[in-house]
Amino acid sequence: MNEIPERRGSGCFGCLAILAVLIAVIAVLAGRPLLEDRSDGGSPAAPPVASPTRTLAKPSGRRPGVVNIDTEQGLRSTRAAGTGILMDATGLVLTNNHVIQGATAIRGTVTDNGRAFTAEVLGYDKSGDIAVIRLRGAARLRPAAFGDSRTVMPGDPVTAVGNAGGKGGAPTVVTGKVTALDRQITATDQNDGSTERLTAMIETDAPIRPGDSGGPLLNTSGQVIGMNTAASVSFRMQQEGTPRGYAIPSDRALAVARQIQRGEGSATVHIGRTPMLGVQVRSPGAAEPGAPPPPAPTGALIAGLIPGTPAEAAGLRPGAVIIALNDRPVDSPATLTDLLLLHHPGDVVRVGWVDTDGRRYTTPVRLAEGPPQ
Numbered sequence: 001m002n003e004i005p006e007r008r009g010s011g012c013f014g015c016l017a018i019l020a021v022l023i024a025v026i027a028v029l030a031g032r033p034l035l036e037d038r039s040d041g042g043s044p045a046a047p048p049v050a051s052p053t054r055t056l057a058k059p060s061g062r063r064p065g066v067v068n069i070d071t072e073q074g075l076r077s078t079r080a081a082g083t084g085i086l087m088d089a090t091g092l093v094l095t096n097n098h099v100i101q102g103a104t105a106i107r108g109t110v111t112d113n114g115r116a117f118t119a120e121v122l123g124y125d126k127s128g129d130i131a132v133i134r135l136r137g138a139a140r141l142r143p144a145a146f147g148d149s150r151t152v153m154p155g156d157p158v159t160a161v162g163n164a165g166g167k168g169g170a171p172t173v174v175t176g177k178v179t180a181l182d183r184q185i186t187a188t189d190q191n192d193g194s195t196e197r198l199t200a201m202i203e204t205d206a207p208i209r210p211g212d213s214g215g216p217l218l219n220t221s222g223q224v225i226g227m228n229t230a231a232s233v234s235f236r237m238q239q240e241g242t243p244r245g246y247a248i249p250s251d252r253a254l255a256v257a258r259q260i261q262r263g264e265g266s267a268t269v270h271i272g273r274t275p276m277l278g279v280q281v282r283s284p285g286a287a288e289p290g291a292p293p294p295p296a297p298t299g300a301l302i303a304g305l306i307p308g309t310p311a312e313a314a315g316l317r318p319g320a321v322i323i324a325l326n327d328r329p330v331d332s333p334a335t336l337t338d339l340l341l342l343h344h345p346g347d348v349v350r351v352g353w354v355d356t357d358g359r360r361y362t363t364p365v366r367l368a369e370g371p372p373q
Contacts, residue, residue, distance in 0.1 A: 065144025065224075066111045066171045066215065067093050067135075068163045069119075074104035075306070075371065081166030083215030084108060084133065085224060087257065091117060091138025094257050095214030096229055096248075097124045097131040097372075104371045108135045111171050112142055121372045123260035123271040126341065127196050129187065129229060130253050131372070132260045144216055147223030149202070149249035154178050157220055158204055160228050160245065162212030171215070176206030176245070185246055187229075201246040202226045208245030217247040227253045270341045276370025277340060277351070278309020281333045284321055298331040299323040299354070314365045316353060324352030324362075337373060345369035 065086035072079055082099030086092070093108060100106060106119040117135035124131035135141075156178045164172045180203040187196050202217065208230045217226035226247030256269065265271040281300040299321040305312045316322075322330050325339040326349050343349060348366045355361065 064112050064142035066161055067095075068109040068111060068168050068171070069093075069095060069099055069133075069214065070107045070109070070166075070168070071100060071103035072105040073102045073371070075102065081163055081168070081211055082213045083162040083171070083211065083228070085214070085216050085227065086110065086141055086143045087132075087254075088143050089139065089141045091119075091135030091141060092122075092257075092261070093119070093133045093135060094227065094253055095131050095133065096227065097126055097129045099214045100124070100131050100133060100372050102371050102373075106133060108133065109168065110135075110138075110141055111169075115141075121274075123263075123265070123269060124372055125256050125260075125269045126337075126373060127268045128248070128252075128256060129196070129198060130227075130248065130256045132257050145221075145223045146250050146254060147219055147221065147225045149225045149251045152178055152181065152202060152219070152225050152249070154180060158206060158225070159218045160204070160206040160208050160212060160215065160247075161218060162208070162215030162228055164209045164211045166211040174206050174208075176204050179203045179205050179244055183244075183246065198229070198246070198248070200249060200252065201229070202249055203244045203246055206245050208247075224250050226250055267342075270373075273345050273369050274372050275340055275343045275345050275347060275367035276306075276309060277336075277365065277367060278306040278311040278370075279316060279322070280304035280306065281322065281336065283332055300330055300333045300336045302353075310365045310368050311351075314351070314363050316351065316363065316365075317355065319356040320353045322351060322353045323360075324350075326350050327352070340367070341373060343367055 067084035067086055069082045069084050070079065080099070082095060084093035084095035084099070087094050100121055106121070107116055108119045109116040117138050119133045119135050122132045122134055157175065158178055159173055159175050161171045161173050183201045183203045184197060184199050185201060187198055204217065208228045210230050212228045213230045215228045216224040217228055219225050226249055228245065228247050230245070259269055260271060263271050280303045282303050284299060284301045302316060302318050302320050302322065304318055305316065322336060324330055325336065328339055330336045330339065345367055348364050350362050351365050352360070352362050
């Protein structure tokens with residue numbers, strides 16, 4: 001994914017990185033732009049190893065099924081761009097979760113024919129960085145061809161295709177080889193501070209860039225054997241050793257996608273619309289010298305409220321700390337996210353919180369609808 005600041009004025013939460021669906025989290029560095037300019041591509045996940053040349057895909061080169069994804073993130077007043085892989089002729093698209101995270105509007109453009117569609121999120125696996133969206137009204141599209149990622153071997157030549165730099169238009173391509181299999185990387189979500197260990201990744205020396213996220217990694221037959229995953233401002237990867245590019249094996253990505261298609265939610269897979277509580281939160285910090293200790297040692301500190309959301313209506317207040325949801329303990333903003341993702345808009349949850357005066361409350365809150373997490 002590649003991201004740029006929205007030009008239509010600063011959002012009401014300037015230096016807050018809003019957890020756009022369920023909660024919002026204070027940005028790590030106050031005043032720092034939340035999202036990178038798509039024109040410069042941000043910080044690449046893997047600097048070129050052999051300086052391969054990135055080129056536009058030739059019209060005659062049959063690489064059907066690549067979708068440019070553009071999102072608006074209304075709660076942050078930003079935009080973002082990434083890539084998707086067309087799974088079928090009716091507009092089912094596989095992509096990275098961080099490509100559509102926080103999106104209040106999604107638009108997908110099929111690069112084969114330039115047709116653009118609005119899109120809806122069917123479901124996502126936040127921990128595995130996998131999501132499925134559907135292009136509304138799409139029909140008779142040419143889907144990508146998927147190969148067997150279990151047959152991939154180190155040294156195999158590969159081609160990465162995507163919307164590098166978020167520029168749109170014809171996809172760009174870059175070639176390389178598979179350098180390792182079963183690699184592990186740690187991905188940090190800058191929105192809520194959570195970390196996920198992405199395992200069994202395909203490692204390549206192809207220079208995958210922001211904007212390529214969600215795009216296909218192809219074998220020499222033009223089959224998708226992986227889904228590219230690149231770093232962005234809100235999605236950082238800590239890599240061991242020489243920086244490389246990484247892709248989620250296609251077999252694993254498709255297994256999650258089929259689960260989403262069947263509507264089978266789980267502890268890690270969220271199906272359908274996403275609930276929103278409407279608080280800006282961060283981890284409770286240490287007290288200032290001479291000040292009283294924070295109201296709770298762990299939890300999700302409410303730094304602000306999103307106007308017009310359930311949290312405001314229920315009387316939750318800035319400075320309080322959320323310590324439980326439906327009697328399950330909340331020890332961090334990330335835990336609050338995970339617990340809320342087990343619910344849907346319209347559900348009533350019990351929020352346990354500690355006020356600034358140390359008094360404890362349990363408040364019923366009916367969740368609203370927000371953008372995907």
